[in-house]
Amino acid sequence: MYCNSMSYFVKYHWISRRTYSKIPRQLKLKYDAVIIGGGHNGLVAAAYLQRAGVNAVVLERRHVIGGAAVTEEIIPGFKFSRASYLLSLLRPQIYNDLELKKHGLKVYFRNPHSFTPILEDNKGQRPRSLVLGTDTAENQRQIAQFSEKDAKAFPEYEEFMNRLVDAIDPLLDAAPVDVASITQGSLSQRLKSLQTLRPLVKAGRTLGSQLPKYYEVLTAPISKILDQWFESEPLKCTLATDAVIGAMSCPDTPGSGYVLLHHVMGELEGRKGAWGYAEGGMGMVSNAIAKSAMAAGAEIYTEMPVEQVLVDSSGKARGVVLQDGTEIQSRMVLSNATPHHTFLKLTPKEQLPVDFIKRISQFDAKSPVTKINVAVDRLPNFVSLPNKADGKPLPHHQCSIHLNSESMHLLNEAFDDACRGEPSSRPMIELSIPSSLDPTIAPPGCHAISLFTQYTPYHLRDGQQWNEEEKNRYADTVFDWIEKYAPGFKSSVIGRDILTPPDLERVFGLSGGNIFHGSMSLDQLYFARPIATFSNYRSPIKGLYLCGSGAHPGGGVMGAPGRNAALVAVQDLKRAVF
Structure with missing residues (x-):
């Protein structure tokens, strides 16, 4: 089209x-x-x-x-988030x-939620992919491609995590406990301030006897937690991306479990865990x-x-x-x-x-994020789930599309690159196509694409600067990887907007580029x-x-x-x- x-x-x-x-x-x-x-x-x-x-x-x-x-x-005719x-x-x-x-x-709800195509030589067969959404049975079928054991464990994992979400959720809507008033105020102030403990007490009651296990989720590396539940790398890595997104950390970083939790606590119009695009x-x-x-x-x-x-x-x-x-x-x-x-x-x-x-x-306020907004004249065509002849969006185009997410060690290696002051040579890429659901943001047949990528350090090695040459070099690396999953992507590009950590700081006032x-x-x-x-x-x-x-x-x-x-x-x- x-x-x-x-x-x-x-x-x-x-x-x-x-x-x-x-x-x-x-x-x-x-x-x-x-x-x-x-x-x-x-x-x-x-x-x-x-x-x-x-x-x-x-x-x-x-x-x-x-x-x-x-x-x-940024590009005429394309409205970007x-x-x-x-x-x-x-x-x-x-x-x-x-x-x-x-x-x-107005919100367009996404289902399924995530799509992880796999780069692999599958003995002459089409490469596999992992698609996860709201249908438990379908999720298990998808996961079973990689592990029958993981397919059986997945509903229990979701129930386990949802209980932690239920416990922590009320803490978000109130100020933290006022320690100063409790310890230093007058007697009446202390008694009144004790009320701020209620959300914490309620959280403890919700978690009950499993509190030690949940404490481990919040404090341990997410890799340790996921290894306790699953064996298949594509599933673990797909889940781990929510634990590191926007964070200068990797799956092996202690405490990365909370970042994952932070990203699964959502709700839209009464639908728990729902994510969507605003029209x-x-x-x-x-x-x-x-x-x-x-x-x-x-x-x-x-x-x-x-x-x-x-x-x-x-x-x-x-x-x-x-x-x-x-x-x-x-x-x-x-x-x-x-x-x-x-x-x-x-x-x-x-x-x-x-x-x-x-x-x-x-x-x-360190940040690993470079955001790239891309205008294209056709949908990406993924090898693992090819487009139909009419070129119209398919369910997996609605998702967060996780690239370079076949295994957690890839995320760890990408993080290590940034710790050396180098943009990742194989970056973690979360690709979203909001125009697959929202027709108001791109001309007919065209699409607005969001690339949330990491890891890119704020300060480059040896005093190099994020000039236009360095920005485009990194964006080219990102596009080269997308091309491996969706051949023809690079030739579809009309224009792009590259925002490195210093750009995010300059344009949006985000210190260090931290979202x-x-x-x-x-x-x-x-x-x-x-x-x-x-x-x-x-x-x-x-x-x-x-x-x-x-x-x-x-x-x-x-x-x-x-x-x-x-x-x-x-x-x-x-x-x-x-």
Whole structure:
């Protein structure tokens, strides 16, 4: 099917480049709350603040809202989810509270979920592949190609992991335990703060006598856990990709099990574990949240970069200074920027404790990710599951397509390359084709492809820089590998957009290029996110809160940090603690 991409051009959804509103507003000089950054968490925070009667304004430095959850037309006629690209982790309460369907969010559900083609010489036969979805019997049939034993064990494994998900899930919707209040507050404060222990106690009850086994899942290398359950490498590696995606770690890294868990805790419209594509791209998720916030009365402005947080002589946040020198006064400030950017660039250092600055500086934000967005004039044609004559999408085109995922040692080797400062010679590739379900993002017959690849270090070996030559060399390596699985892919390419870790930092403000605002390692979760003494969204500056993915419960398009931070800020406002 032929695609004439240049005959289609869809403009951005923006009504004005200065304000996201049907009726242009004038930025005021005083609000109850200023939110720095219009990423999805900042927008969620604005919505909840406004619903609580706190007059809120969102100030976004770019021309488009959404942060990493954004839709951009990089190549004429193709709308890309330029950074984040899948929806599942958005908290159900936020989905319902903010009435996102009413505000235009439409989701295309994916089933099956994953497709792992295998590069192999199968004695003259077509190479095998592993396709997993919601049908248990079909999953077992697929797995049995590689191991009958694993096919029998798989339903029990899923039940085991789902129990852990059920235990941890409630922890995502509340601030971590307030250790300081429990140990240092007045007697009444201590008693009240003990209520924050309830989610932890409930989690322990859910896990019951199997708590030691689940503790091992959270702390051990995911390779150890998967080896206990399965013997077939394609199955183990397919599952292991969720344990390392976005993380500068490998299956042999201790604690990688939690990252896997983080990616299987999703739910969409009541469907547990469901993943989907937002119609129009991930920017439409952010747009729906923004519309909900504005319907409540919040204001949202683009091209309004914040230069500094205003702190008065008593050490309280009193607003922000824009890049053009304009001062916006407020009773509180919530930052959707990363911990590094919030506290090392936006906040006056003389107002922060030296130890706090040191610990924020040590917050790990290393990233292995290079995102490549590709426009093609036809669907990839995989050797293991060939296309039909009509060239229309098949079920496996809907999936997360895992390439170079035949065995876990391939992921370990790719990780080792990056640890030496070299882009992986055989990178892990997660290929998604959202246009296989969503016809609005590419011209007829054409497709928009998302390549989430790793491992690529932020700093290259021997002082080399990520210049255009290095970026294209790595992208060529990625395309060469895709060609092995789907011959003809390279000749189908119309254009590509390459975002290395430094590019992700420059374009989206992701420190280190880290999609989670910081590593999701065990030493940077719950009590310790971003640092152990400030894990409850508050900061050493009274009235300054962290509402982005650098706060609990972390990254992904969840919205939980934004909602939780807003609720904590409203609580403080009612108690008049600043």
